[in-house]
Amino acid sequence: MAELRGSFGEARNHLLTRWFGTEDLHRLDVYESKAGGYTALRKALLDMKPAELVNEVKTSGLRGRGGAGFATGVKWSFINRDAPGPKYVVVNADESEPGTSKDRYIMENSPHMLLEGIMIAAYAVGANQAWVYIRGEYDGPHRMLVEAIAEARAKGYLGPKPMGVNYPLDIQLYRGHGAYICGEETALLESLEGKRAQPRSRPPFPAVKGAWGRPTLLNNVETLSTVPWIINNGGAAYVKFGTEKSPGTRLMSVSGNVRKPGVYEVELGQTFRHVIMELAGGPPDGRELKVFWPGGSSAPVLPASMLDTHTDMEALAAARSMGGSGGVIVMDDSHCVVKAAARLLRFYAHESCGKCTPCRVGSDWAVRTFDRILANEGSQVELGILERVADGLQNGRCLCGLGDSAGWVIDSTFRHFREEYEDHALRHTRARWWSRRPSSSASRSRSSATTTSSTRSAPAVSAWSSSPRDRRAHRQAARRRSPKEWW
Amino acid sequence: MSTKGTSDAKDAENGASKGPSDAKRAESPHGTNALPEHVLEEIRELPARYPQHRSAVMPALDLAQEEVGYLTPEAMSEVAAALDLDPGYVEGVATFYTLFHLQPIGRHRFYVCTNLSCSLRGSSEIVEHVKKAIGVREAGEVSKDGLFSYEEVECLGACEYAPMMRLDHEYYYDLTPETITALVVERRAPLSAAAKASRRRTPVAAPDKAPPKKRVPRTKKIG
Ligand SMILES: Cc1cc2nc3c(=O)[nH]c(=O)nc-3n(C[C@H](O)[C@H](O)[C@H](O)COP(=O)(O)O)c2cc1C
Ligand code: SF4
Ligand code: FES
Numbered sequence: 001m002a003e004l005r006g007s008f009g010e011a012r013n014h015l016l017t018r019w020f021g022t023e024d025l026h027r028l029d030v031y032e033s034k035a036g037g038y039t040a041l042r043k044a045l046l047d048m049k050p051a052e053l054v055n056e057v058k059t060s061g062l063r064g065r066g067g068a069g070f071a072t073g074v075k076w077s078f079i080n081r082d083a084p085g086p087k088y089v090v091v092n093a094d095e096s097e098p099g100t101s102k103d104r105y106i107m108e109n110s111p112h113m114l115l116e117g118i119m120i121a122a123y124a125v126g127a128n129q130a131w132v133y134i135r136g137e138y139d140g141p142h143r144m145l146v147e148a149i150a151e152a153r154a155k156g157y158l159g160p161k162p163m164g165v166n167y168p169l170d171i172q173l174y175r176g177h178g179a180y181i182c183g184e185e186t187a188l189l190e191s192l193e194g195k196r197a198q199p200r201s202r203p204p205f206p207a208v209k210g211a212w213g214r215p216t217l218l219n220n221v222e223t224l225s226t227v228p229w230i231i232n233n234g235g236a237a238y239v240k241f242g243t244e245k246s247p248g249t250r251l252m253s254v255s256g257n258v259r260k261p262g263v264y265e266v267e268l269g270q271t272f273r274h275v276i277m278e279l280a281g282g283p284p285d286g287r288e289l290k291v292f293w294p295g296g297s298s299a300p301v302l303p304a305s306m307l308d309t310h311t312d313m314e315a316l317a318a319a320r321s322m323g324g325s326g327g328v329i330v331m332d333d334s335h336c337v338v339k340a341a342a343r344l345l346r347f348y349a350h351e352s353c354g355k356c357t358p359c360r361v362g363s364d365w366a367v368r369t370f371d372r373i374l375a376n377e378g379s380q381v382e383l384g385i386l387e388r389v390a391d392g393l394q395n396g397r398c399l400c401g402l403g404d405s406a407g408w409v410i411d412s413t414f415r416h417f418r419e420e421y422e423d424h425a426l427r428h429t430r431a432r433w434w435s436r437r438p439s440s441s442a443s444r445s446r447s448s449a450t451t452t453s454s455t456r457s458a459p460a461v462s463a464w465s466s467s468p469r470d471r472r473a474h475r476q477a478a479r480r481r482s483p484k485e486w487w
Numbered sequence: 488m489s490t491k492g493t494s495d496a497k498d499a500e501n502g503a504s505k506g507p508s509d510a511k512r513a514e515s516p517h518g519t520n521a522l523p524e525h526v527l528e529e530i531r532e533l534p535a536r537y538p539q540h541r542s543a544v545m546p547a548l549d550l551a552q553e554e555v556g557y558l559t560p561e562a563m564s565e566v567a568a569a570l571d572l573d574p575g576y577v578e579g580v581a582t583f584y585t586l587f588h589l590q591p592i593g594r595h596r597f598y599v600c601t602n603l604s605c606s607l608r609g610s611s612e613i614v615e616h617v618k619k620a621i622g623v624r625e626a627g628e629v630s631k632d633g634l635f636s637y638e639e640v641e642c643l644g645a646c647e648y649a650p651m652m653r654l655d656h657e658y659y660y661d662l663t664p665e666t667i668t669a670l671v672v673e674r675r676a677p678l679s680a681a682a683k684a685s686r687r688r689t690p691v692a693a694p695d696k697a698p699p700k701k702r703v704p705r706t707k708k709i710g
Binding site for chain 2: 002005006086095096097098099100101103104135136137138139140172174175176177178179180191192193194195196197211212214253254255256257261262263293297327329331335340343344347350351353
């Protein structure tokens with residue numbers, strides 16, 4: 001395995017990562033003997049009632065780490081444990097949010113911690129069968145889970161009588177096949193059912209009608225991996241970490257222009273200055289931090305001036321962003337925000353499932369507009385289009401969160417980096433060869449910024465007098481001049 | 488389109504230079520079927536593992552893809568028949584997911600991450616270098632020897648090791664042009680350990696027939 005980059009070892013705030021880095025921690029015997037593994041499962045099955053488990057998680061105040069931050073204990077209590085028929089626990093291991101690698105970090109280092117969490121959750125909500133939906137590209141973590149499940153079966157922890165208790169448990173793996181949208185909970189369920197992964201409209205919520213029409217508990221890998229600690233130490237101990245409304249710790253994968261990228265376990269309520277500058281070592285020598293995404297690419301960006309924002313969800317909401325998936329992408333001043341936004345929009349356009357129009361059409365439209373701006377063909381019109389598209393993608397106009405995320409990228413970069421957009425869209429316009437056309441045509445919307453610099457030297461031809469062929473040639477020339485490389 | 492052009496060229500080349508496995512392919516060990524009987528058998532056993540048989544479609548397509556190298560229309564309809572599903576439905580699923588390939592791909596495929604974190608750490612140079620090292624001009628094009636192709640993909644969830652990529656079911660971290668060159672050389676060497684270790688059972692080559700012509704372009708859009 002590659003060298004570990006991130007948190008491990010003894011520290012006050014290392015609840016999950018305390019034993020990471022221990023040799024062979026992925027093996028069941030090591031997990032049990034060194035890391036005190038499966039004590040929580042034993043306690044849950046032998047000493048606690050399912051309702052007590054749910055209450056313990058409620059007391060802990062644990063909130064989902066997959067993106068939305070919904071209270072986990074409350075989610076567990078939505079499932080009617082006594083309803084007849086099968087119920088399922090589905091684990092969201094489809095981590096594909098750009099900038100996020102924490103679930104991989106957990107599964108590679110301590111797969112049994114995840115399995116233990118899943119088993120406790122299954123017992124708490126009355127499910128006998130759990131499914132781990134793991135993204136198809138994660139071959140390594142998949143292998144580890146396969147081995148871990150085999151070990152747990154051999155040991156009897158999975159099977160008809162785990163720990164001697166008459167409560168059959170089983171965990172199965174299901175591999176995704178490369179679609180970001182499968183991370184969205186209802187799309188994941190569709191995919192698990194063998195369909196195209198297009199989100200369902202809610203209600204009914206998965207807790208009522210989830211996988212194969214049955215009540216389903218859907219949680220993220222990190223959320224479930226935290227559960228054994230909570231059961232071992234009690235919900236009240238968990239609340240001692242973090243802030244009042246966002247208790248505990250979370251894994252933040254810091255990537256991009258930092259000296260020590262890695263997955264760090266951070267007590268919620270710490271500042272991003274601590275995370276980016278201290279844990280991850282800050283930007284490389286001679287560079288300044290420019291902007292960071294605090295919770296994966298879907299979380300609205302924050303400029304360097306907001307580095308002292310706290311990591312808890314309330315503070316982030318106040319800063320008009322969100323905790324999201326905990327992936328912190330850091331960009332230094334040698335990179336361009338517009339290009340970064342354009343790259344992310346390409347991602348969202350590519351991953352849009354196509355079910356609803358604002359997202360399907362809007363994201364493509366934004367990509368084309370960004371392309372024009374980056375090819376030095378931008379103007380105020382393009383900026384207007386971007387703003388309109390961003391608005392059209394947000395505020396519940398789309399069925400799922402992907403549309404909102406795409407809108408937020410444009411919206412937040414506009415909010416904090418308006419000048420950079422204008423610079424990109426307009427500076428080239430000024431230098432464009434047709435900027436010396438007679439001022440009578442200045443009323444055309446494209447030109448508002450161009451007429452001011454008519455004194456600049458420019459070829460004597462006017463665009464409006466030349467043939468369409470000439471104009472096309474000039475456009476192509478402009479494209480050739482524009483940087484081919486994105487970065 | 489150049490992709491089509493190259494696969495035609497590759498056809499001719501395969502006809503000319505038959506490696507041992509190509510010869511096997513030419514005499515078509517499984518008759519007219521795209522999938523051999525043991526694979527179909529495996530596929531028929533899949534539905535029992537799921538509460539509803541539909542869920543077996545992706546694992547089944549996986550098996551088919553591993554066998555043939557990519558999903559031909561014939562392979563997809565055989566999967567559909569084995570699972571008692573509509574062929575159109577199976578194809579609809581296959582077109583949605585990017586890890587199902589509907590065109591011939593290289594035996595070793597580079598999935599280079601070009602999302603934000605990797606781009607910030609130089610993935611575009613890596614892509615350029617991959618292109619040069621395997622001798623192709625664009626994503627999806629298969630190198631002349633049929634061994635390589637590459638694809639630019641979205642975040643692979645290992646951003647702390649950027650720039651990174653996936654190749655032959657492994658992740659490769661902290662890429663430099665040198666690592667790419669080394670990986671390519673290793674895989675070019677005939678019967679190298681890496682080639683043997685490759686999971687694929689049969690080489691990925693274009694079918695003896697003309698390549699599928701009127702495939703829908705691979706996109707997730709429905710509109
Ligand atoms: C477009 C989109 C992508 C998502 N991707 C993921 C993902 O990759 N992993 C994940 O755990 N949750 C993802 N989510 C959040 C899930 O929908 C869901 O809220 C979460 O898995 C619930 O688990 P939790 O309560 O433990 O956080 C995504 C949501 C949206 C809208
Ligand atoms: S918002 Fe986009 S990804 Fe989500 S359902 Fe609509 S089209 Fe699909
Ligand atoms: S951006 Fe490349 S692995 Fe995440």
